Amino acid sequence: MTTALLSKGANLSLSSDGGAITVTIEVIADGDLTTDASVLLLGSDGRVRSNDDLIFYNQATSADGSVQLLTRADETPGVSRDAIHIELTRLAGDVDRIIVGASVDHPSRVLGEAASATMIVTDGATTVAQFPIDGLTTERALVFGEVYRRNDEWKLRAVGQGYADGLGALVTEFGIEVDPPSGSDPDGDVDTEPYASGAETTARTDQPLDATSTADFPAVDSPTADSSAAPTNVQIRRQRRAPRLPADWDVRTSPYLRTATNRPPFHRATLFPVIASKASINHEQRATSVMLATMEIVREFGRAVLSSIGAPAGRIESFVETAFTSNGAEVRPDGLIRVTRGSTIWTALVEVKIGTRRLETEQINSYMTVAKAKGFDAVITISPDLLPIAGDWAVVPDPKLLKSVSLHHLAWEEIIAAAAITLEHTGIDNGERARLLHEFLTYAVHPSSGMHVFDDMGPHWARVRDSVKTRTVSTHDSAPAEVCRNFDRLVRHIALQLSALLGQRVQAVPPTEHRDAVSRARQLADSGRLFGTLRTTGLVGPLVVEADLTRDRVICSITVTVPKAGRPQTHVNWILRQVAAAGPKTRVVSHHAGCREVTAVLLGDAQDDPSLLVPGDGRGIREFTVSVDRSTGTKRAGSSGGFAATITHLVTEFYDTIASELKAPPRP
Secondary structure: OOOEEOOOOOEEEOOOOOOEEEEEEEEEEOOOOOEEEEEEEEOOOOOEOOHHHEEEOOEOEOOOOOEEEEOOOOOOOOEEEEEEEEEHHHOOOOOOEEEEEEEEOOOOOOHHHEEEEEEEEEEOOEEEEEEEEOOOOOOOEEEEEEEEEOOOOEEEEEEEEEEOOOHHHHHHOOOOEEOOOOOOOOOOOOOOOOOOOOOOOOOOOOOOOHHHOOOOOOOOOOOOOOOOOOOOEEOOOOOOOOOOOOOOOOOOOEOOEOOOOOOOOOOOOOOOOOOOOOOHHHHHHHHHHHHHHHHHHOHHHHHHHHHOOOOOOOEEEEEEOOOEEEOOEEEOOOEEEEEEEOOEEEEEEEEEOOOOOOOOHHHHHHHHHHHHHHOOOEEEEEEOOOOOOOOOOOOOOOOOHHHOOEEEEEEHHHHHHHHHHHHHHHOOOOHHHHHHHHHHHHHHOOHHHOOOOOOOOOOOHHHHHHHHHHOOOOOOOOHHHHHHHHHHHHHHHHHHHHHHHHOOOOEEEOOOOOOOOOOHHHHHHHHOEEEEEEEOOOOOOOEEEEEEOOOOEEEEEEEEEOOOOOOHHHHHHHHHHHOOOOOOOOEEEEEEOOOOOEEEEEHHHHHHOHHHHOOOOOOOEEEEEEEEEEEOOOEOOOOOOEHHHHHHHHHHHHHHHHHOOOOOOOOO
């Protein structure tokens, strides 16, 4: 299919077989000019139905999940690129038009500084249209295009209408009321929700795009909203809010790969068929070649992987079947990566293991010796071994070699997560390369690929769990320490899965071991508990993961500080509104001000009688802790009833239903 080069006012039909398109806004400038994409969903009257219909940096996903702003890939200096994923088949029936725009956030910068501004529309693996815009001057916001319904058909239209007053002017044009953040009311009953679902808005102009109307585009009626209705305002100022999980997270066969909604009657042909080979060394070579080739061709993916180990940005070249001589013996690492940027060349040898094969210290030392002799920069090891802390080594090399060559370890799960984030959230501006990365992911998540993700607490799990219950854990046994290490690996596994689902880094923070403190293995023996913490931008606080082995229970909790103003009853109402959709067995704890006393109530009881959470001694409330617990099961492996699978699902569900819903109190 030929890519259509659109001019202002032109339109074309969209025949999206998969029911989805991706719109990329690309702005190239000599200086540091960063733009932010925004989307408006409009009804038949040309106005938003509610403030939920504005999708922008403070609200990156529409209420029904049909529109999503993908995470920007700031990989090229001078290029600002935003991608928007639109699932046309999921749009509500009363959505007639989708406005796609972008704005400059800095008040002193304008789009006229850009060398070029282009809208690129892809349908699956095909780029269907490009709309370059020139002649920009003082505009700080710009409507690039529209996707609209016409006789049960979706069409695309190039617009190119600018707004000198920025994003606020653009969104008010379509019925959004913009105001500064509001403060507290007299009672301190502060609602931190900046968007009101279902609330009516008041239009500010008569007709959104009167200058570029055509006979092929539906006419826009004048506003008919009741001007006496109290407007609900949107805060345009940037806010940090926890991103939402995709709607299909609980039905995916792998969290790293989106499940197809329309499955064909036959198995689709794959670029990398997975073959259960008995010759593991050949299987390993296959995995290496597939991964390195994909990193080279899909440069966004290659950059994401290599930047995590500090490699420079640049053109990536990859090689396999490399052979060197060291001390008279042949040395054959699995691959070699070379990154070129101007006169700078960065080179790394690569050693790969799949399945149950493990890295060996002697082998890695030999590769580092070769790298030192050749003037290479690094050795990269890749295996299923997901380490508790990013940046750790899977083997301990010769310290002398580290003076000349750096060593980096990547678990397969880290590479798979980078691929998923790149494909689903960062966005790729070429359909063929996006399809290639999808094929790599399909291959990687298959059990027969050997690129295993963490799903097992190890061979000592059942014995240590039972010993904890009977308080017979030996201080001379290494198994408890290994279980603690595997729990840290499990928490990091959860962090990677959440990162892939959210498109935003989730950090696993293992407990710190102090030199003069009791070891974690001893703490496990004494308390029977394991702890881990997850942090990400937008959450009101750390998400704490706790496993109580004495009771076979796992607990997820998060703590939120109350607003500074307001009465205890007001604070209780404030927290109950935020967790209203959680299950009745959710535990809510109010921490009394000025002491360590707490009041714990099940959510169902608190909803029936909110006063149960109010301290009885007249004290105020300083914070609330919301938690959910569940049985862990007794199976060792990562099956549906196993410990690893159960705790992973609970944490993800807790994030989806509770943690992402909580909002920090407004600043005074």
